[in-house]
Amino acid sequence: MMIGALALALPMEALAQKAEGGLVPIHIREQTRRNLPLVPAGSLSVDNFITRCTACGLCISKCPENVLRPSTSLASLLQPTMSFERGWCRPECTLCSEVCPTGAITRVTPEQKTAIRIGHAVWMKDFCLPYSEGTDCGNCARHCPGAAIKMVRAGDLEFTGKGPADPMIRVPLIDENRCIGCGACEHYCPSEPMAAIYIEGHPRQNEH
Amino acid sequence: MDRRDFLKTSLAAGSALALGACADGSRSHDGTLATRVHPKSGDRVSLLGFGNIDELDQPSFNQLVDYALEHGVNYFDTRPGQSEEATAAALLRHPREQYFIATRFPRQDGNQSLKEGQEMLDRSLSLFRTDHIDYLVLEELDSPEAFQARFLDNGLLKWLLEQRESGRIRNLGFSFHGPKEAFDGLMALHERWDFVQIQLNYLDWKHASLVASQPGLRLADAEYLYEELVRRDIPVIAMEPLLGGRLAQLPQGPAMRLKSRAPERSTASWAYRFCGSFPRVLTIVSGMPYLEQLQDDIQSLSDFRPLSEKELAFLEETARQILLFPIIPCTDCQYCMPCPYGLDIPGIFAHHNRCINEDNIPQDAMSPEYRKARRNYLVSYEREIPGRRQAGYCIGCGECAIHCPQGINIPVQMRKIDNYTEKLRKNV
Numbered sequence: 022m023m024i025g026a027l028a029l030a031l032p033m034e035a036l037a038q039k040a041e042g043g044l045v046p047i048h049i050r051e052q053t054r055r056n057l058p059l060v061p062a063g064s065l066s067v068d069n070f071i072t073r074c075t076a077c078g079l080c081i082s083k084c085p086e087n088v089l090r091p092s093t094s095l096a097s098l099l100q101p102t103m104s105f106e107r108g109w110c111r112p113e114c115t116l117c118s119e120v121c122p123t124g125a126i127t128r129v130t131p132e133q134k135t136a137i138r139i140g141h142a143v144w145m146k147d148f149c150l151p152y153s154e155g156t157d158c159g160n161c162a163r164h165c166p167g168a169a170i171k172m173v174r175a176g177d178l179e180f181t182g183k184g185p186a187d188p189m190i191r192v193p194l195i196d197e198n199r200c201i202g203c204g205a206c207e208h209y210c211p212s213e214p215m216a217a218i219y220i221e222g223h224p225r226q227n228e229h
Numbered sequence: 230m231d232r233r234d235f236l237k238t239s240l241a242a243g244s245a246l247a248l249g250a251c252a253d254g255s256r257s258h259d260g261t262l263a264t265r266v267h268p269k270s271g272d273r274v275s276l277l278g279f280g281n282i283d284e285l286d287q288p289s290f291n292q293l294v295d296y297a298l299e300h301g302v303n304y305f306d307t308r309p310g311q312s313e314e315a316t317a318a319a320l321l322r323h324p325r326e327q328y329f330i331a332t333r334f335p336r337q338d339g340n341q342s343l344k345e346g347q348e349m350l351d352r353s354l355s356l357f358r359t360d361h362i363d364y365l366v367l368e369e370l371d372s373p374e375a376f377q378a379r380f381l382d383n384g385l386l387k388w389l390l391e392q393r394e395s396g397r398i399r400n401l402g403f404s405f406h407g408p409k410e411a412f413d414g415l416m417a418l419h420e421r422w423d424f425v426q427i428q429l430n431y432l433d434w435k436h437a438s439l440v441a442s443q444p445g446l447r448l449a450d451a452e453y454l455y456e457e458l459v460r461r462d463i464p465v466i467a468m469e470p471l472l473g474g475r476l477a478q479l480p481q482g483p484a485m486r487l488k489s490r491a492p493e494r495s496t497a498s499w500a501y502r503f504c505g506s507f508p509r510v511l512t513i514v515s516g517m518p519y520l521e522q523l524q525d526d527i528q529s530l531s532d533f534r535p536l537s538e539k540e541l542a543f544l545e546e547t548a549r550q551i552l553l554f555p556i557i558p559c560t561d562c563q564y565c566m567p568c569p570y571g572l573d574i575p576g577i578f579a580h581h582n583r584c585i586n587e588d589n590i591p592q593d594a595m596s597p598e599y600r601k602a603r604r605n606y607l608v609s610y611e612r613e614i615p616g617r618r619q620a621g622y623c624i625g626c627g628e629c630a631i632h633c634p635q636g637i638n639i640p641v642q643m644r645k646i647d648n649y650t651e652k653l654r655k656n657v
Contacts, residue, residue: 042283042563047571047617107616113655150624158624163644164651209621211570 048213050106059103059202059222061089061110062137063118063129066225073125074100080117080126086110088204089117105204105220110139112166112203135167136228140202140220142169142195146182148217151175151190161193161206161218169199170206170218193218260532262301265511267464269423270400272329272363276505276530278304278466280516283312283563287319293523294319298327300527306331306514308368309349317356330357331364331514333404340378346385350392364400364466365389366426369634371407373414386419393423400424404468406634409449412457422463424511427454429467430476431503431544432551439552440472446636455507464511467504471515473560476500476551477522480586483551490543497522498529503544506535556582557642558635565629565639573618574629574639580613581646594656603653610650620647 061080064070076099081089086108089101101117103110112135118126129137142161150158162170176188185192193206195218202220210216263276279297282290294305294316305328307316313332320328332353334346341349353362370376380386392398400423405412429451432440437448458465471477477497479487487496504513513530517523536544559578568574584590584606591602610619623643630639 042566044573044618045567045569045571047615111655156624156626160622160624164621211622211624 050213050215052102052104052106053207053215053219055220055222057140057222057224059140059220060226061101061103061117061126062134062139062201062226063115063121063126064139064226065127067222068224070125071097071100073123075123075125076100077122079120079122083116083120085114085116103204105207105216107208109204109208110202112201133228135201138201138223138227140222141197141200142202142206142218143221144193144195145215145217145219146192148212148215149192150212150217151185151187151192153212153217155186155190157191158211159191159193160209160211164205164209165200166203166205167199167201169196169201170194171196262527263505263530263533264301265464267400267423267511268462272400274304274329274512275302276510276512276533277302277501277526278306278331278512278514280468280514281307281312282315282516282518283310285315285518287315289518290315291319291322293517293520295322296520296523297527298323302527303328304331304364304512304514305329306333306364306366308333308335309353313353313356317358321358325359329363330359331366332362333366333368336369336375336379340383341385343383343385343388346383347388350389350397354397361396362398364402364424365398366466367401367403370403370405370415371634372411373418376415376418381418402426402463402466404466405454407449408447409453412449412454416457416461420461424464424466425454425458426466426468426514427451427458428469428472429455429465429504429507429510429513430470430472430500431548432472432476433469434503434548435545436548436552440558441636448636455509459509465507465509467510467513468515469560470500470504470513471497472558473562475556475558475560475582478583478586479551480554481588483547486547486550490540494529495525497525499544499547501526501529502533502536503541505530505533506541508535554585556585557637559637560635562634564632564634568623569626569628570622570624571617572620572623572643573614574643576614576618577620577643577646578637580610584609591653603656607650607653620644620650623647 058067060067060070076091078091078099081091081101088103088105088108088110090104091099092102113131115129115131115134118129121127146152150156159172162172170193172191173194174188175185175190175192178184178192202223204220206218207216207220210218264273265276266273279294279302305316305320307313309332320330334341334349350362350365354360367380370379380389389398389401393401402422402424404426405415406428428437433451435450435452437450438446441448455465477495477500479496484496487499491498501513504510515526517526557578559575559582561575561579563575565574589602589605591599591606593599620643623640625640625644627640630637633639
């Protein structure tokens with residue numbers, strides 16, 4: 022929240038002396054801590070993935086979006102972990118499943134992949150710009166390849182907790198059923214220091 | 230002469246020699262830089278004016294200023310902020326009578342009070358350690374409403390006119406880039422300006438609305454503004470002669486067309502000679518952060534002859550060809566920056582425009598050039614604009630668009646570029 026406030030304070034200050042150009046600093050996002058682990062489509066389940074993966078690193082070297090990287094945790098050292106700070110898992114890309122030699126990631130076609138739910142998006146509303154900065158955003162909905170997110174006016178909704186101050190501002194509604202966990206929303210979320218929408222993994226991958 | 234003086238003079242002589250040598254080595258300056266005389270004040274102003282440069286280190290700044298002064302440039306345009314400090318520091322090393330100082334009253338969020346305006350002028354005067362500013366530009370005065378709010382309601386104009394009377398401001402004018410009606414409205418409110426600064430180049434001459442490429446925004450052609458100003462006997466200062474560099478980095482077709490008509494001249498030289506061809510243009514201001522540009526531009530306006538009717542027609546035809554390319558009319562003025570969400574807006578536009586110029590905008594996935602063009606586009610995009618500064622992170626807050634003097638709808642353009650790159654990335 023501190024950094025969020027700072028990011029808000031910076032442009033105001035810059036606008037006061039009006040546009041000397043320049044760039045606001047960007048904070049490199051830390052890897053999201055997920056309650057449930059996330060594994061690539063085709064892995065069938067986390068158990069299958071962990072037992073079969075030999076940490077050869079072929080999938081990591083192939084991943085064009087840098088979604089896969091070697092794990093640093095002791096339990097799964099050097100096995101790939103997934104995260105969306107640098108890119109997101111494109112539905113049409115199946116490179117990791119093509120190179121995996123052990124069946125940790127079984128072969129999937131792009132058509133199959135678009136139906137495999139490796140996780141689902143979770144909304145962290147306190148970080149979401151309509152709440153934290155009172156601005157419209159909608160970056161998650163705009164980038165969702167499965168149209169699983171809709172932006173809806175806050176005034177039309179019934180919140181259990183506190184809603185945004187402005188009833189005309191729009192907030193994301195996630196259709197978990199259509200979400201396959203590709204991570205585009207998490208990747209493109211502008212919220213700092215962490216994404217206001219992120220992917221929770223599915224220990225056993227299921228299909229549409 | 231003591232030791233320090235000796236060192237100073239010998240170093241100065243050495244650097245002058247070195248500079249002279251490099252000028253001779255590449256392209257020698259034939260003749261002298263053209264000048265124009267201000268009809269009222271009698272100022273003899275160089276036809277090339279030294280434009281505002283942001284974010285340049287002081288030694289490089291000094292080098293440019295020294296070179297410009299040495300080759301006849303005597304009009305130095307700047308605006309409050311870091312660039313004014315750097316310009317002052319460089320110019321204070323020369324006698325005050327060698328140069329004219331032009332500085333500005335920038336547009337701000339919220340209108341200035343009379344006191345703030347007075348402080349701004351005092352600050353500029355003390356920065357240049359002088360008792361007069363030669364040219365004061367009321368920046369981006371684009372509508373009668375803005376004029377009313379910024380300078381009439383708060384009594385700032387009245388005060389500025391008094392300052393002109395007392396000689397603290399020698400010439401008072403404004404810069405304009407907007408619709409016809411706005412210009413006429415401004416002129417109806419106040420006509421006694423010593424100059425007006427307009428966007429003048431061979432695209433804006435007849436096609437200002439097309440250049441801005443935003444539907445509904447009907448900008449006045451430079452031709453109209455120029456004629457109106459001539460009719461009122463107000464000298465014109467030309468800004469954006471190169472449209473933010475766009476006329477120096479042309480698509481290959483138009484570039485070769487210009488080259489074949491004058492192989493020994495740069496493409497940019499056409500733009501300068503075009504502006505200079507209008508007799509009521511007092512000076513052409515352009516930010517030239519690189520020595521080779523400064524050299525070339527001085528060369529373009531040295532031993533100057535206006536373009537002939539034939540050459541003007543040739544340039545008009547070239548302008549029509551250039552406008553066929555769907556360039557985003559960003560001039561890299563940086564007024565939109567910084568973006569609160571970290572985007573590099575001018576960088577994204579510059580990359581996109583360059584890809585258009587170099588024909589690296591793949592459209593048809595079936596065409597044989599598609600894969601190469603796609604790769605070129607994506608690789609250069611990633612290299613020039615780091616992830617978090619790319620178009621995909623635009624949330625459409627619109628903070629930038631209100632500052633854009635070209636009227637670019639930045640959020641819409643960002644969305645287009647994002648959708649386009651997304652389409653390219655998808656077709657692995």
